[in-house]
């Protein structure tokens with residue numbers, strides 16, 4: 001502890017650094033599992049060893065006798081959670097896996113018991129002593145085999161007539177497949193649950209939305225949301241895995257209620273592969289037709305992805321086909337395929353990055369058939385003014401500028417027009433590109449400010465910061481609205497006692513809270529001005545945008561000599577803390593315009609002709625995210641997403657073993673996340689033009705667009721290098737040789 005204390009008083013980081021940087025690197029910032037509560041005990045899951053069937057018997061006697069064991073929860077002795085009481089309640093509960101409320105087994109690895117003990121080690125040992133007998137039934141885990149039996153359904157309205165494909169001068173058809181990918185953020189999902197004496201539930205929990213967890217628990221326990229407090233002040237990555245409530249959170253709450261003590265449940269790394277979602281395996285068939293000039297005339301996109309037998313997860317793979325290009329004749333169809341695996345969920349760029357792999361690969365193939373440059377081919381087909389799906393004008397849309405800027409950064413003119421012609425010893429070199437788009441959404445959010453007389457302001461909102469830089473963005477926006485020095489602007493996030501905010505997901509975080517931050521800052525200035533008027537009438541007629549705060553006074557932008565000291569305001573009005581709160585929601589502009597962020601990915605790869613190894617040589621991503629609130633955090637978002645794209649393209653997949661009926665190799669030895677050696681220098685640039693309709697900061701979400709076109713760009717570069725089109729991700733060396 002002394003070690004850390006030396007560091008906590010170090011100067012605050014420079015303005016472009018993260019607000020939470022010092023807390024994170026000194027260990028002062030607490031992640032969910034790091035809180036210590038008096039009398040806390042530990043829960044460890046026992047999980048199903050079969051893939052499908054029912055539990056016949058479960059033997060806990062030996063485990064109960066083990067040292068430190070306090071209790072063991074199974075479906076036979078659990079206290080019923082009202083929201084899981086029967087089939088109808090489960091359907092309505094938004095908690096899809098009714099752990100300990102059924103004898104049914106939906107997948108291998110499903111929690112069947114929670115052993116609660118005084119220490120984690122004792123709980124882990126005792127869990128190994130619990131055994132079960134099952135009635136096993138047949139199961140299906142092989143997506144490739146299962147999807148053929150599931151019929152497609154329309155996914156969106158047809159445009160024109162897809163028979164036009166027959167008339168196309170050039171036609172490209174392909175079938176694209178991607179295996180399961182897992183999020184596996186560095187911080188394991190974890191919960192500490194504590195039922196307090198007043199009956200209120202306190203949850204320290206790893207998630208991407210404290211208010212969402214609160215709502216789910218309000219439904220499960222049929223209690224008011226205000227009786228549930230969720231704390232997620234620091235979150236070590238999410239990538240979508242924290243957008244749902246998972247078994248660890250409910251199990252901790254059930255256990256804490258049963259043993260009347262705080263209970264901590266931390267998933268193991270292998271459990272992270274089965275209990276917190278993943279990007280589902282997918283199959284896509286795509287046919288695209290163009291006329292002789294290269295104008296796209298028709299597109300038929302069919303897609304299926306897996307779900308579980310207890311949930312209907314649908315991520316919308318064909319959506320991207322309806323957005324990017326002008327296509328007169330369009331048909332999109334999809335289906336979800338239930339498997340006896342745990343349920344998938346949203347993972348960075350959900351749906352769209354899967355879809356983009358097919359669309360952007362097909363367009364690349366088309367470019368070679370037409371003998372047109374893929375950059376030029378895309379530029380002439382983009383839907384730049386109107387969203388082809390809603391018919392609304394794009395509020396702002398600069399995907400064409402992303403493409404031209406990216407082409408110049410990668411020096412696209414050096415790309416060989418003929419595949420396989422640029423070599424360097426045993427290596428073949430190729431250039432590839434692709435584009436991506438993402439709906440730039442925004443929802444209602446609230447924020448508050450507390451100001452003390454020394455000019456320190458604390459800006460608060462319930463939104464989590466999963467490592468994206470939300471807190472830093474909040475500080476930046478408060479700084480530009482208020483004028484107070486950044487080091488006097490503190491930010492508090494990730495606690496459901498703070499003003500409500502949406503989950504941090506779908507690239508809507510900053511966009512949603514920016515309105516609330518600007519509104520609450522303006523309220524603070526207005527409130528201070530009403531007091532300032534009593535001392536200086538110059539403040540009477542000044543608009544809020546003209547008001548500015550210095551470190552010790554309120555003043556007027558154009559007349560800096562006019563000022564009233566905070567100290568005087570506080571003294572005259574007998575104030576301790578000035579508090580303001582504001583809520584801001586999107587308005588009519590969301591009806592008038594369509595909103596999208598976009599990005600273009602470019603890369604250079606080297607492919608070894610002897611080993612099949614693909615080396616990323618260079619990667620460029622240019623994104624349109626409206627105004628960039630914080631350059632460094634935004635660039636981090638994009639380059640991190642590019643690394644995710646490299647994983648998707650080259651290394652990441654979960655092997656599902658059809659005989660064992662489960663995923664295997666559930667650790668970072670078997671599941672290869674790109675490390676520094678796998679990633680090249682990634683150059684990121686932004687268009688940076690404000691979207692004034694999007695939100696008061698002018699920003700558009702950036703979390704997802706950094707990954708959407710990435711895998712396709714890499715696959716296209718591999719084709720340019722080798723002349724080999726790979727339709728199945730990830731592109732491991734065996735597929736190249």
Ligand code: MOS
Pocket residue numbers: 208238239240241243346347348349350504505506507703
């Ligand atoms: Mo993202 S998949 O919305 O965390």
